[in-house]
Amino acid sequence: MLKAISCLIKRYWHTFFITICFTLVAVIGYQEYQAFVEQRTIQREVSTGHLTNQEIHSNGILVLCYHRVARRSIFRTITLTLSNNDQIHDYSVTQQQLTQQLLFLKKHGVRIISMDKAIKLAKQSKPLRHKYVTLTFDDVDATLPENATPVLNRLGHLSYLAFIVTGNTGRYDNGTRLATWPQLKEMRDDSNVTFGVHTYNMHRLQQNKPLLMYAKNYRWFTRDFWQSEQALKEHIGYKSRYFAYPYGEGTNKEQQYFARHGIITFSLNNAIIEPGQDLSQPLPRTMIDGDAWQKIVRPWVLGKVPH
Ligand SMILES: [Zn+2]
Structure with a gap:
């Protein structure tokens, strides 16, 4: 044999x-x-929709979503030229760009307000008299405390909302290091930050689809959110009322869970928030990637429809 x-x-x-x-x-x-x-898929699932002509001419609240804030350096220029990493290309602004963008908003009379204030305005029924912007940062990698916070503080201790992946702090993710709890505590003490949740450990795809898009993951999701609340309470000292869906989407059942618990959620659709907004549904946010500033933010600030 x-x-x-x-x-x-x-x-x-x-x-x-x-x-x-x-x-x-x-x-x-x-x-x-x-x-x-x-x-x-990640690329496709971040910036969707555009402002209508009517929105461009309306007062309202535009929520901006940033990711990494890089320092401008020769090393960065070389990395950008050589790299195909979409995260580096599309999710980063430099300190200089962030400064210019914020100064542009101020120069044109846009008021940069906290999310708490924005929610109060959205609950009103009378029309808004100004244009408002609220700043949010997703994932909270180390560049937020190291590079963004100094800019925000220098420009008048500006308010911002930072969405933490609460189970992954301090870890390496997609080539970037996420901020550690001690860094987050320092941000809490030294800047005008409010923290929100970006899941405990569900900021991932399963067969090209975000974990939160699967109905079968509902129980996992409720446990994951509970873990986030515990982690925030333990390290920061409060529970958050804000949640940002990774990749901008979740299921209806998850959304109902949040609405029942008074948690305000965020998608990644381009639209403005107006008085009377339905707060039981995800609120729109504009991700500041390659051309969103030129196509969405600038036209709205100036009230001019782009050609
Ligand atoms: Zn994210």
């Missing part, structure tokens, strides 16, 4: 070899393809 097998191997070893190589190539190729699709 053994002799027969070894005879077979001797005779067909090249066929075995080719089959194994082919299978290996197919498996690696499939994994690479999945990674590529995942990357595209």
Whole structure:
């Protein structure tokens, strides 16, 4: 029997070899393809929709969503030129860009307010007399305390809302290091920050779809949110009333859960918040990526429809 097998191997070893190589190539190729699709999915799921002409001419509240704030350096310029990493390209502004954007808003009379104030205005029924902006930062990587907070403090101790992935603080994620709890505490003490939740550990995709988009993950989601509340209470000292959906979306059942518990949630749709807004539904936010500033924020601030 053994002799027969070894005879077979001797005779067909090249066929075995080719089959194994082919299978290996197919498996690696499939994994690479999945990674590529995942990357595209993330890209597609962040900035959706545009402001209507009517919105561009309306007062209201525009919620801006930032990610990383980089220092301008030769190293960064080289990294940007060489890298294909979409996170670095589209999710980053430099300190200088952030400063310019905030000064632009101030110069044109836009008031930068806290989320608490924005929610109060949204609950009113009378029309707003000004344009307002609320600043939010997702994921809270180390560049927020290191590079963004100094800018916000310098420009008048501006209010901002930072959404933490509460189970991943201090870890490396997509090539960036998330802020640690001691850094977050320092932010709480030294700047005008309010913290919100960006899940405990569900900021991930499953077969190219955000975990929170699966109805079957509902129980996991409620446990995950409870863990976030505990972590925030333990490290920061309060529970948050704000939640940002990773990739901007969740299920109706999750949204009902938040509405029942008085938690305000955020999507990533481009729209302005106006008085009488339905606060039991996710509030829109504009992600400041490559061209959102030019296509959304600038036209609204200036009240001019882009060509
Ligand atoms: Zn995020």
